[in-house]
Amino acid sequence: MGNQRNIREIIAKTMENMYQIYRDVGHIAQIIEEKMRGEGFKAMGDAAITWAVSAAYSKPEDWLYRWFARVFLKEEKPKSAVGYCIHLGKYTPEQEDMIKQLGISFPFLNISLLENFEKEVKTYWRTTLYDTLWGTGWHGYKDWVTKDKITDKLVYGSIKVQNESIKYTTYFVDLLALTNEDVITRLVVEPMVKMFNGNEEWVSKNNLDVIKLSSNHI
């Protein structure tokens, strides 16, 4: 009986915690969305921020929302895009190992510039772009994504998108560092805008407090 009450409390607190965590992630996403809109970017697709989950009763391991992404486009450069993916955790052991190898801990964001699309980015499936943002910079499946160069803060490489090889530049931010609007501007929005405008090394050149990648790879 005592154990049951304990479990009951744990479940209640877990649900409350998840609700709060999702609310906070939602706030961060809203701030980024509003700021990017203010910079003249348009988000791809509708308001959906997560994907690749299951509603099937037989797949409880896929019920939980763990990743959240948005892609931003601008008319001036229709074959480029910037975007981010928030990663909360509870990935497969293999994926967690890939992330750990770079010196990154959950929860984190990867923020990426994507270039060299053959067609206008808006013609691709939004979920394909979300998958791309999810894996850039850290995923180790070489048939899908490469890491051609890793500096202390940036990862450069290419990723397969519908049989095309798309060039990416990615950096990583600790989600728990995003405690106010100014930090979000400085670490997420401004670098995305600068990278899109050709300043790929903005985070390095300005010595931003983003995640320093493990020196094993440098």
Place this chain on the structure above:
Amino acid sequence: MMLAAELCGKISPIKPAHQRMEDVLTSYIFSAFRYLNDQSVPLAFLSKAKNLSGQNFILKQASDIYVFFWPCFSFGNGRFREADVLVLISKSSGEKVAVIVEAKYESGLSNLASVGMDLAHSQEFQVLNSVQFRHQLADEFCGIQCATFLAPEIRQKLKGVHQRLLLYVTANHVIPKLEIGEGIEEIRKRPCSKPECVKKAEENIYWVSWRHLHQILSDSRVYAPYSMGERNFLFDLRRVLELRELDWFSPFTNLSQLESYSSFFSSYNLKLQPVETYETIFCPVSGVLDYRL
């Protein structure tokens, strides 16, 4: 304090729900100007407002404040616009500031004019110019600068006002530059527009978020000057903002400590019944259903 909303007929069931929600919220928040003896919280809220250049609207003290809810104004062409609030502030120096407020909760700007039947035939308004109502922010900014307000008391109190501002209140986390920029552009394109109109708009259209008030009310020190009744009012305001999901951004601060969860299933003991071998009901060669079964 949805008294204002009820008194002005804003909670009638014939109004759409989102409009009623917005009007009630406006009524709650701006009633603070009417009912609080000490204006430090309302003025702190106004001081969070910024224009497109990032300048804050600074107002430290006020000797008098008048609040008018849902004031109507017209440019004399038989059509009127209704703002959400008009706040008339007399500073200690004697200078007067008029702040017209457009408040949004979940809806966007109403960029079409509404026609009031009671004014369409009014003899009171003369045709002044050919301003056509279009962009709501532009209409309201021009309204506070040049229009005629329906209520005689407002017209009287607007005499001698030194500064006329528009305050746009929304649920955004950051200033909605696009909407304000569109309003300023609309002002620029108006036939009556002069260069000083655009300059005034750029300087005097301010934005503040409902969330800024939650930020202010989350600081326990702000309650010090108030009586118990006023504190209760402010507590309730804060709670309303939280219920409306208009709280200030303060992430990862409300999480509970947890122990590890372990499954409440003991061993998964299923008693399986033995079964006989299954024989297909289909004929194995032709695939035709065997109707013997």
